[in-house]
Amino acid sequence: MNRIYAFLAACAVALPGMARAEDSPETAWQKVQEAFATAIESGHKSTVALDVKADFRVPPKPAVPEMGNDASNPNYTKRPKSLTSGFVIDTEGHILTSYFNVDGKVKSIKVLFPDGKSADGKLLGVDESKDLAMIKVDPEGLHLHAIEWAEKQPEVGAFVMALGRSPEPASGTATRGIVSAVDRIDQAFNAIWEQSIQFDAKTNYGNSGGPVVDLNGKLVGVVAHVRLISPWGQNSGISFATPNWKIKEVLEKLKAGERLGKPKLPFLGVGPKENSTLVVIGTIQPASAAEKAGLMPGDVVRQIDQVKVGDWGDFTNYIKKKKVGEKVMIKVTRGEEDLDIEATLGERPSNP
Numbered sequence: 294m295n296r297i298y299a300f301l302a303a304c305a306v307a308l309p310g311m312a313r314a315e316d317s318p319e320t321a322w323q324k325v326q327e328a329f330a331t332a333i334e335s336g337h338k339s340t341v342a343l344d345v346k347a348d349f350r351v352p353p354k355p356a357v358p359e360m361g362n363d364a365s366n367p368n369y370t371k372r373p374k375s376l377t378s379g380f381v382i383d384t385e386g387h388i389l390t391s392y393f394n395v396d397g398k399v400k401s402i403k404v405l406f407p408d409g410k411s412a413d414g415k416l417l418g419v420d421e422s423k424d425l426a427m428i429k430v431d432p433e434g435l436h437l438h439a440i441e442w443a444e445k446q447p448e449v450g451a452f453v454m455a456l457g458r459s460p461e462p463a464s465g466t467a468t469r470g471i472v473s474a475v476d477r478i479d480q481a482f483n484a485i486w487e488q489s490i491q492f493d494a495k496t497n498y499g500n501s502g503g504p505v506v507d508l509n510g511k512l513v514g515v516v517a518h519v520r521l522i523s524p525w526g527q528n529s530g531i532s533f534a535t536p537n538w539k540i541k542e543v544l545e546k547l548k549a550g551e552r553l554g555k556p557k558l559p560f561l562g563v564g565p566k567e568n569s570t571l572v573v574i575g576t577i578q579p580a581s582a583a584e585k586a587g588l589m590p591g592d593v594v595r596q597i598d599q600v601k602v603g604d605w606g607d608f609t610n611y612i613k614k615k616k617v618g619e620k621v622m623i624k625v626t627r628g629e630e631d632l633d634i635e636a637t638l639g640e641r642p643s644n645p
Contacts (some may be wrong), residue, residue: 328508333454333467335510339440340503342376342405342462343390343414343428349397378457378503378516379404379428383439386412386432387548389540390502391517392419395426404430405462407438418547422487422555423535424517426502427547440504442537443511446490447472452508453492455516455532457500470494470532487556488614489533490514496532505534512537557617558641563588565605572602574625586636589627596624612638 316324349372379390388404395402395416402414412430419426447453449472457466474491490505490513501519504512514534543553562581566573572594577583594602598621602608615621617640625632 329452329454329469332506332508332510333456333465336380336440336454336456336504336506336512337458337465337467338407338438339381340407340456340458340465341379341381341388342458343379343388343394343502344376344403344405345394345399346401347395347397347399373498375499376405376459376462377498378459378500380440380456380504380512381437382544384432384437386430386435386437387417388414388428388430389515389547390426390428391515391519392421392424392426393517393519394502395419395428402428404428405458406435407458407463407465408436409463410435418543418549418551418553420543420547420553422553423539423543425515425535425540425543425547429548440506441509441511443507443509443513446475446536446538447507447513449473449475453490453494453505453513453534455492455494455496455500455503455505455534457503457516459499466500468494468496468500473531475536487539488536489517489539490536492532492534494532515540559612559615559617559619559638560641561612561621561636561638566590572605572608582636582639586623586634588623588625588634588636592625592627592632594623594625595631598622 351372377390377394379388379394381387382389399416402416403411404414405411412435414428414430417427417429451472453470453472455468455470458464459466470493472490472492475488492505494505496516496519498519500516503516505514505516507513514536516532517535518533543551546553560582562578562583563574564576564578566575569575574583574588574590574592574594577588577590594608596602597608597611600607600611602611612621615638617638620635620637623634623636625634
């Protein structure tokens with residue numbers, strides 16, 4: 294019982310004015326449920342189903358077997374023949390979805406709306422790195438409900454809902470979770486090239502491209518980076534969304550039909566020294582930006598630009614957010630000497 298009261302007390306903090314300390318557990322929980330239902334209902338008004346007919350691109354399987362091995366399930370990495378999701382962003386007929394849903398030679402797109410109406414869609418622009426695609430329908434005769442955009446980025450610990458309309462377009466789907474990171478980049482395992490929201494609502498092929506909304510039903514991001522080949526498998530409990538501020542960066546370009554590919558990845562060319570409690574450079578790749586700048590094995594990294602470096606993740610995550618050709622100032626300790634070393638970032642070899 295104490296755990297229940299503690300949970301409801303947390304809800305009271307997360308949902309001010311909805312669950313108060315003086316409420317009984319039953320009343321408080323009811324208010325929390327009503328808040329979720331209201332937010333989901335609001336977001337579902339803009340959520341659509343997409344019936345995409347295409348010769349989809351099939352990514353190559355990794356050379357090394359990953360978790361989620363398809364040996365026992367030959368259909369594991371096959372794209373299911375089912376509907377996916379998207380959402381209306383304006384009354385002019387623009388529909389935003391995931392690039393994953395149109396990754397191939399598209400033959401036709403049918404957009405199915407919550408009221409049962411449907412319309413043919415035309416693919417406009419795409420952004421591979423942000424996992425975004427823009428579809429356009431003729432708005433005549435359609436009642437389009439544009440989704441509202443959240444003004445602030447969600448904080449770690451905030452509730453969010455991933456919405457969709459698959460497999461039944463007449464009925465919306467929803468999974469609830471909390472935000473665990475707001476600035477996630479994971480190029481190695483999940484092919485996430487730019488900052489993304491990480492949350493623990495389960496996502497899959499059906500709600501790929503659907504909206505991720507906050508407790509007010511407002512858009513915080515797009516369900517993104519659902520992959521056929523994933524080191525963790527589908528429905529692993531960790532999901533990603535392209536945040537709304539990253540969408541705004543390219544929104545007009547997508548409407549204009551631009552096709553934006555994956556960016557060149559910045560590369561310094563250093564590796565960590567193993568079994569060290571400090572951020573120590575262990576290896577330097579030949580002809581890399583690090584070698585050209587004069588970094589050496591054994592250098593202890595203290596700071597990059599104005600960012601203090603506490604661990605190797607701080608160091609590499611900062612570099613991932615930079616661009617090829619940008620300069621960074623790295624403060625290191627070499628023996629008894631403190632040095633400021635300027636490096637011009639190169640491009641990661643064999644850019645995928």
